[in-house]
Structures are given as structure tokens and as C-alpha cells.
Amino acid sequence: SQKIEQNSEALNIQEGKTATLTCNYTNYSPAYLQWYRQDPGRGPVFLLLIRENEKEKRKERLKVTFDTTLKQSLFHITASQPADSATYLCALAYGSGNTGKLIFGQGTTLQVKP
Amino acid sequence: SQTIHQWPATLVQPVGSPLSLECTVEGTSNPNLYWYRQAAGRGLQLLFYSVGIGQISSEVPQNLSASRPQDRQFILSSKKLLLSDSGFYLCAWSTGTVDEKLFFGSGTQLSVL
Numbered sequence: 001s002q003k004i005e006q007n008s009e010a011l012n013i014q015e016g017k018t019a020t021l022t023c024n025y026t027n028y029s030p031a032y033l034q035w036y037r038q039d040p041g042r043g044p045v046f047l048l049l050i051r052e053n054e055k056e057k058r059k060e061r062l063k064v065t066f067d068t069t070l071k072q073s074l075f076h077i078t079a080s081q082p083a084d085s086a087t088y089l090c091a092l093a094y095g096s097g098n099t100g101k102l103i104f105g106q107g108t109t110l111q112v113k114p
Numbered sequence: 115s116q117t118i119h120q121w122p123a124t125l126v127q128p129v130g131s132p133l134s135l136e137c138t139v140e141g142t143s144n145p146n147l148y149w150y151r152q153a154a155g156r157g158l159q160l161l162f163y164s165v166g167i168g169q170i171s172s173e174v175p176q177n178l179s180a181s182r183p184q185d186r187q188f189i190l191s192s193k194k195l196l197l198s199d200s201g202f203y204l205c206a207w208s209t210g211t212v213d214e215k216l217f218f219g220s221g222t223q224l225s226v227l
Contacts, residue, residue, distance in 0.1 A: 004157070008155075034215060041221070041223070042220060042221065043120075043204050043206070043218030043219050043220050043221050044158070044204075044216075044218050045218070046215035046216065046217070049215060089157070089158070091158075101148075101160055101163060101173075102158075102160070102216060103157075103160070104150075104157040104158040104159075105157050106155065106156050106157040107157065
């Protein structure tokens with residue numbers, strides 16, 4: 001069955017450093033992958049989408065890579081700030097048509113210390 | 115602009131009681147609608163999705179049901195809650211085009227005791 005794995009251990013880094021989060025998947029060939037941010041007690045918020053034919057995508061201090069051979073996506077936050085502290089979820093589309101069904105990883109919690 | 119409303123924010127219900135969670139979307143027409151559940155320390159699990167009024171697809175067998183009585187209204191229900199129904203329930207919508215992102219509501223924390 002399809003499986004998505006994110007590092008369940010919290011990632012603690014110092015302010016100003018680059019945070020790198022990993023998303024691995026198996027038994028799956030997604031057309032695209034998405035990353036979301038979730039704050040405690042809130043719904044996830046969309047950050048970035050990267051397609052299978054794209055190697056890298058950037059948005060301000062965020063960068064996502066997508067390696068379909070390794071079946072892995074890396075999510076980077078450069079010059080991290082305490083406000084970046086949150087749980088980050090990766091998600092892959094499945095199913096046919098435009099139903100928009102996504103399967104989510106369990107998320108990695110990032111803590112940026114001042 | 116589009117907004118999604120979900121209520122209540124928190125709910126404590128006894129085992130065996132009924133459930134009704136409501137979600138409405140404003141500022142868009144014919145959205146795809148979704149109900150997800152997030153258990154503690156686990157990823158979001160898709161429960162139901164709908165591509166139109168009265169059209170409901172269930173992703174997992176469970177004690178819950180969903181209905182879409184109006185274009186922008188999505189309801190999650192149960193006749194008798196189980197302890198295992200506890201969790202964080204999230205409603206979401208998308209435009210239904212390829213590659214579209216999901217927009218989530220603020221969620222309902224359900225505790226079944």
C-alpha cells in the first residue's frame with residue numbers, strides 16, 4: 001500500500017540556520033507533492049507544490065526538492081526564525097481525475113530557538 | 115475572497131451520542147469538499163470527499179457519514195459515537211482543478227468520553 005514517511009522526531013535548530021525536513025514515500029508515483037504548515041490546534045496551510053517534472057521550487061525563504069528516483073522530497077527553510085516553529089506536513093495526490101485527494105505524512109515538528 | 119467556516123471548535127460527547135459537524139464555504143461555487151481526521155501524532159486521514167451536491171465518496175469504512183445538502187455545505191454525522199471517533203476533524207475545500215491545493219477550516223477537536 002502507499003506510504004508516506006516524515007521524521008517523527010522534532011527538529012530543533014538555532015535561529016538563522018537552515019532547517020531541512022524530509023518526506024519519503026513508497027509504492028507510489030505521484031504527479032505532484034505539496035507541503036503544508038500546521039500550527040497547534042489549527043488547520044494546515046498550503047505552502048508549496050512541486051510537480052514530478054520539477055527538481056526544485058522556491059518561495060521566499062522556502063525551497064522544496066523532488067527526487068522521483070529516490071522517492072523523496074526535501075523541504076528547506078533558510079535563515080530560520082522562531083516564527084517558523086510549527087509542524088510541517090507533506091502530501092501526495094492519489095486517485096484519478098480532479099478529486100484533489102491527498103495522502104498526508106504524519107508531519108515533522110520544527111522548533112527554532114532564538 | 116474565499117473563506118471556510120467550521121464549527122464547533124471543541125466538542126465533548128459521551129459514547130453512544132449522535133454527532134453533527136458543519137462546514138460551509140463562501141466566495142466560490144461548486145468546490146470539492148473534504149472531511150479529514152487527525153489522530154494525535156498521526157497524519158491526516160481522508161474520511162469523505164464530495165465533488166457536488168449529494169455526491170459523497172467514503173475513503174474508509176467507519177462509524178461516520180457525510181452529506182452535502184447544498185453546494186457549499188458539508189456535514190459530518192454519526193448516529194452513535196465510539197471512543198475511537200475522538201480526534202481533530204478538519205473540513206477542506208479545493209477548486210477541483212488539477213494540482214489544486216486544499217484550503218482547510220480551523221478544525222473541531224472532538225473528545226468522546
